[in-house]
Amino acid sequence: MPKKIVAGNWKMNNDLSQTETLLKDLKKQVIPEDVTVMIAPSFTNLFKAFESTREHPIQVIAQNMHQSQKGAFTGEVSAGMLKSVGVQTVILGHSERRAYFNETDDLLAEKINTALENNMQAIFCIGEELRDRESGDHYEVIQNQLKNGLFHVSNDSWSRIMIAYEPVWAIGTGETASPQQVQEMHHYIRETIAKQYDRNIAKNVSILYGGSVKPGNAKEIFAKKDVDGGLIGGAALNAEDFMAIINAFG
Numbered sequence: 001m002p003k004k005i006v007a008g009n010w011k012m013n014n015d016l017s018q019t020e021t022l023l024k025d026l027k028k029q030v031i032p033e034d035v036t037v038m039i040a041p042s043f044t045n046l047f048k049a050f051e052s053t054r055e056h057p058i059q060v061i062a063q064n065m066h067q068s069q070k071g072a073f074t075g076e077v078s079a080g081m082l083k084s085v086g087v088q089t090v091i092l093g094h095s096e097r098r099a100y101f102n103e104t105d106d107l108l109a110e111k112i113n114t115a116l117e118n119n120m121q122a123i124f125c126i127g128e129e130l131r132d133r134e135s136g137d138h139y140e141v142i143q144n145q146l147k148n149g150l151f152h153v154s155n156d157s158w159s160r161i162m163i164a165y166e167p168v169w170a171i172g173t174g175e176t177a178s179p180q181q182v183q184e185m186h187h188y189i190r191e192t193i194a195k196q197y198d199r200n201i202a203k204n205v206s207i208l209y210g211g212s213v214k215p216g217n218a219k220e221i222f223a224k225k226d227v228d229g230g231l232i233g234g235a236a237l238n239a240e241d242f243m244a245i246i247n248a249f250g
């Protein structure tokens, strides 16, 4: 069974005191037992967030990491550094990393390897641009992202991989993919994994949807058969909205 997961990607938002305030508000809430809740603060606030949630089921994860173990890579953060502050899971291949920091499928394949070598879990993000959907190429784009970034991993590694389907045209735009579009693509992703690996792996992998999920649309999206959760941007910055999205799973 895939795990039900709701992960909040805080992006480059929240300084230390805002991080503490948001965490304080979140910790007051009761998290449903069958939902794994994750938050991804900025690097500078990971340690504080980890300390603050030590006694709480919220998992603190990272938004990115470098593919090398260490070395002369000014400004970068390694898997070892993340693990040393308690982080076990990293988001890789977010469309903002792909678009603004030139992260290619080949580079992301390396990052996936580094995460796995360090016994970390990864949320691997994939998603087509508007022009791909308009030209009808969206399935091919998703297939290539999977093939080139992820399909080199061993069968055993899949227990540490989650996928986030995030159509680029729906991220931060207020425009959500329809529940039917989400279901169709999640189903396609699962079938593609089943063909490349096996049905059991495909059945067990958590496939999250991301792209303008809000309290008002979460229930309908989460109700779809192949949707195992959400990667939430803007709405994760508000404790009430984030909790409403988490509870939409209940």
Ligand code: PEP
Residues within 6 Å of the ligand: 009, 166, 170, 171, 172, 173, 174, 210, 211, 212, 213, 231, 232, 233, 234, 235
């Ligand atoms: C995201 O950045 O992963 C995301 C889904 O953002 P938003 O929810 O704001 O569209």
